Amino acid sequence: MIKVQSLVKEFIQKDGTSFRAVDEVTFDASHNEIVCLLGVNGAGKTTTMRVLSTIFEPNSGKAEVEGYDVVAEADKVRENVGFLSGDTGLYQRLTPREFMTYFGRLYAVPEGMIERRIREMSEILDMDEFLDKKIEFLSSGMKQKVSIARSIIHNPPVMIFDEPTIGLDILTARNIVSFIRECRNQGKCVLFSTHIMREAERLADRIVMIHRGKVLKQGTLEAMREETKLQDLDDIFIYYINQANGELKVVANEF
Amino acid sequence: MNFKKAFVIYKKEMLELFRDKRTLFTTIILPVILYPLLFAGFGAIMTRQADVLEKRGATVAFQDSLTFRTPETLAIRDSIYEDLTKIEHFQIIPAPPTLNLLYQEGDIDAIVTIKDSLNVNQEPVFLVTIRYDGSGEKGLMVYHKLESSLLNTSQKISAQRLQALDIDQQIIKPMEIMPLDTSTTEKKMGNILGTILPYLMILLLITGASVVAADLVAGEKERQTLETLLVSSVSRSEIVLGKYLTIVTMAMVNVIINLVSISFSIQYLLSQSGLDMQGIQMPINSFLILLLAMIPLATLFAAILLSISTFSRNMKEARTYEQPIIIIAMLMGMISFLPTVEMNNVLALVPVINVALLFKVVLIGNYQLSHLLLTIGSTLVLDVIAIWITVKLFNTESVLFRTQEEGGKIKIKNKRTFFSPFYGIVYFCLALAALYYLGGKWQAANLVNGLIQSELIIILFPVLILLRLGKYKPAEILRLKKPKAKELAIIPFMAISASMIVSIIAQVINHFFPFPQEYIEAMSRIFTQDISFWEMFIVIALLPGICEEILFRGFLMRFFEQKNFWYPIFVTAILFALFHLDPFRFLPVLLLGILLGYITRRTGSIVNSMFFHIINNTLALVITTFSEQNWMRVFIQDGENLKYWLTIPAILIFILSLTIFNKITILEEV
Known part of the structure; x- marks a missing residue:
């Protein structure tokens, strides 16, 4: 599970001023659940996820993964998180098998276990025929499968997906979407970010709307629909933005 | 781990x-x-080249410019000629009328000319000149072959003469030189x-x-x-x-x-x-x-x-x-x-x-x-x-994560101003080139005038002209602000103590990497000029103090102020040290540059750093000028070096004055 409390992350900009990318963000996610961070580009989704995956240290506030603090127990957090983003690169000169073995070893998974996991995932994701071909020769769909397998090689209880479908074609994106569902069905805690409303609508059990570093609104889609009396998530999102801006102006059906 | x-x-x-x-x-x-x-x-x-060169041989013109054409001289001439023709692959031709032209065009590789005169015993002496082009491999090869042939002829003739006088040849060979190389392969x-x-x-x-x-x-x-x-x-x-x-x-x-x-x-x-x-x-x-x-x-x-x-x-x-x-x-x-x-x-x-x-x-x-x-x-x-x-x-x-958007904020690119690091470096390089080429020339022509010209024409004027052209306010850009009295009061203490510390650092460097003699002579050339102390003061202390501060702490510093407090100070100090074009003084000048930058940014006034700079340079002048005086002997030894015990009071005074300076100054707007 994930627990984020009053999280703040600031960056020093080139002109010397600081900029709050994440501003007092609070939310949580538990097992058996898909939580979606929804927001436009630059809202602070990626920064939040990077704090959760121990790449960034927060300026203040608290973030926990499976009860481990992301700053004090970063090692434990890394062991418990699988991280995947849409633009993750792969080592071109390795084969998928070598690639997965490499990360398995970095996660200190026992050798026999690594082999078993590779076999299992190869079956699930249908990777048998290219398991020993160099990654540079694989199609983007195949590469995406390798990335997925890599993110789960250590069988973590928490999965974080940062804009997982960005830049992918429909067929490849569908692999990811079904993989995210599969993770929840296995009882994992899943956090994913997107700026595509349709994706959030289809996948999320709960939605956390983020805008300019702050949480606009969080809850289930149904609850939001009820509150706003709007059906479309696009409209709901704009409704909350306008509300936050202090202008209760509903821009519905504008297009 | x-x-x-x-x-x-x-x-x-x-x-x-x-x-x-x-x-x-x-x-x-x-x-x-x-x-x-x-x-x-x-x-x-390599081997081929050498081979080809040998085989290709050469064409040598033989020029006879004898004045005494006795049977004896003619015999010697013939024997020289004969020996020359024996050189393998060489073609010896009598000097044609168009000799010089052929030589210039490379058709003839060398010219051997024989002249003669009479020695004290009224015997003919030969003067043989070999004209050759020593710039290439071939010319050298031709010369060496001709020389050894001529020496050979010369030896033959002297042997004949000795024999005629019935003298043993060994008499004119009092020693033989034999090289024995003891180095192992x-x-x-x-x-x-x-x-x-x-x-x-x-x-x-x-x-x-x-x-x-x-x-x-x-x-x-x-x-x-x-x-x-x-x-x-x-x-x-x-x-x-x-x-x-x-x-x-x-x-x-x-x-x-x-x-x-x-x-x-x-x-x-x-x-x-x-x-x-x-x-x-x-x-x-x-x-x-x-x-x-x-x-x-x-x-x-x-x-x-x-x-x-x-x-x-x-x-x-x-x-x-x-x-x-x-x-x-x-x-x-x-x-x-x-x-x-x-x-x-x-x-x-x-x-x-x-x-x-x-x-x-x-x-x-x-x-x-x-x-x-x-x-x-x-x-x-x-x-x-x-x-x-x-x-x-x-x-x-x-x-x-320098590659990613920092914090995801949509960046509005600042309008590019003149005062960006890039232009700062460009300006510095131009000034450095000007100093190196023009300043060097001027100073070689006349040291004192050259120094004055360098400071004014290369260092000061371009800055003022550029500010004028750009319609900037010079006083504001250059921080030409009236300093506070208490700042001016503490600066002499900092300047004198810091100068001493830096001089001693320079001495230590000199101890390990002794300056070459020419360098010391070049450096002290200014002190041997025939001008008064006050003229010297203007050339060595006052002008550099004002002009160099305007260029470095005034002008160049402005190009690097986007970042934190120390960044522009260090960058200008490095440029300042480079500007002196002197590896031996790099570290001392760098340290002074950092201090000068700090004073400027801390007080917001360039007048303070000018004052510091002038005192520092004056001190060097005073030490050199008065080194022979008795009262100076307390501080210096062997003519120019400061005594090492000065380090301790200098450091104490420096720390004390810096502490006071920090107290009486507030941080300049950053």
Whole structure:
């Protein structure tokens, strides 16, 4: 599970001023659940996820993964998180098998276990025929499968997906979407970010709307629909933005 | 730190590198085929060239300008001519009328002219001139052949004359000179290798390391794989260690393969040259010691290059930043070309130079263990520092993620102003070039006038003109602000104490790296000019104090003020030190520059730093001018050096005055 409390992350900009990318963000996610961070580009989704995956240290506030603090127990957090983003690169000169073995070893998974996991995932994701071909020769769909397998090689209880479908074609994106569902069905805690409303609508059990570093609104889609009396998530999102801006102006059906 | 994980990273990086055809080619295949081809080809060409030159021969004109045409002189002339015609492949022709033209056009390679006069005994003496073109191989070869033929003739004639007088020839040979070279072939070989190999090895080491280093972190950033690595269960120091070992390994592999290839090629070359091979052994032991000494250097290069790679956004940027490091390392490696620089305990502490010099002594076969240990030890210390910096960088988010949008804010690009670092550097380079070419010329013509012209025309006026053209307010840009009285009151204390400390630092540097005599003479030339103390004050203290402060702390500082408080201070101090075009004074000037910058930024007034600068320069003037006075002998010894006990009061006064200065000044708007 994930627990984020009053999280703040600031960056020093080139002109010397600081900029709050994440501003007092609070939310949580538990097992058996898909939580979606929804927001436009630059809202602070990626920064939040990077704090959760121990790449960034927060300026203040608290973030926990499976009860481990992301700053004090970063090692434990890394062991418990699988991280995947849409633009993750792969080592071109390795084969998928070598690639997965490499990360398995970095996660200190026992050798026999690594082999078993590779076999299992190869079956699930249908990777048998290219398991020993160099990654540079694989199609983007195949590469995406390798990335997925890599993110789960250590069988973590928490999965974080940062804009997982960005830049992918429909067929490849569908692999990811079904993989995210599969993770929840296995009882994992899943956090994913997107700026595509349709994706959030289809996948999320709960939605956390983020805008300019702050949480606009969080809850289930149904609850939001009820509150706003709007059906479309696009409209709901704009409704909350306008509300936050202090202008209760509903821009519905504008297009 | 889990070494097993670092090793997992190391193994994977090595695997990837060896699957890369380019790396494989440059580190292994290229050296294996390059040297044999290069050496064999070069050797063949050399011998061929020499052969061709000999065989092609030359055309020599023989010019007879005799005045006394007695039978005797004519006989000598004929014997000279006859001997000349005996030179193989040479064609001796009588001087044609168009002699000079033919010579100029290269149809004739040399002209032998014989003239004569009478000596005291009324005997004819011959004067033989050889006109030849000494700029080329051929001209020299022709000259040497002609000379030896003429000497031969000369000896024959003197032998005849002695015989005529019935004198034994041995009488005019009181001694014979026989050179006996005691150097062993190994030593000779060592000397030749000692000059080339260090340079080559250092070059190979750093280029080998740089290719790999750029790929390992900057490359991962570029290919977007770094994030995956960072989120996995491996610590930053494990990543650094794994990648660092990879660079060291690849650099050493590169060097070893090159060394082996070179040594085989040299052996082949020697066997081809038909030399006596009995005595010539490749110094295998020496090579092993060298490899041992190369390891710390490889680790140092690896650590420096890795930190550059970590700092860079992408591979292209990494390669750009690597360039100056490679050039500096190359220049330091070139020290082995200098015959006079020898290894000592101080130079053994200077990175790269120590290895270059160690190479030399090891190959000649007389190295000291202390030098070897000092070299390895000092390099390892620097190495640890560089690794520490890399790990630090790896833990700095802003460095690791310089590629991504910082915080996702949509950046509105600032309007490009004139005062950006780029233009600052451009301006500095122009000023430096002007000083070097114009200022040098002016000062050579007339030292005092040249110094005044340099300060005004090169340093001061362009700044004022540019500010005028740009419609800037000079007083505001240059910080020409009235200083506070209390600031002016404390500055003399800071200036005098700081100047003394810096002078003593310069003395210490001088102690280890003695200034060349010409340098001291050049530096003191200004003090031997026939001008009064006050004129000297204007040239040495007042003008530089005002003009240089306006350029550096006033003008150039403005180009670098985007970042924090210290950044512009350090950058201008470095530029200020470079501007003095003097490696011996780099460190002292740098320290003064930092202090001057600090005073300016702290008080917001350039007048304070001008005051400091003037006092500093005046002090040097006073010490030199009054060094003979009795009252000065308390402070100085042997004419110019400050006594070392001055360090303690100087440091005390400096700390005290700096503390007061910090108290009475508030931080300038940043």
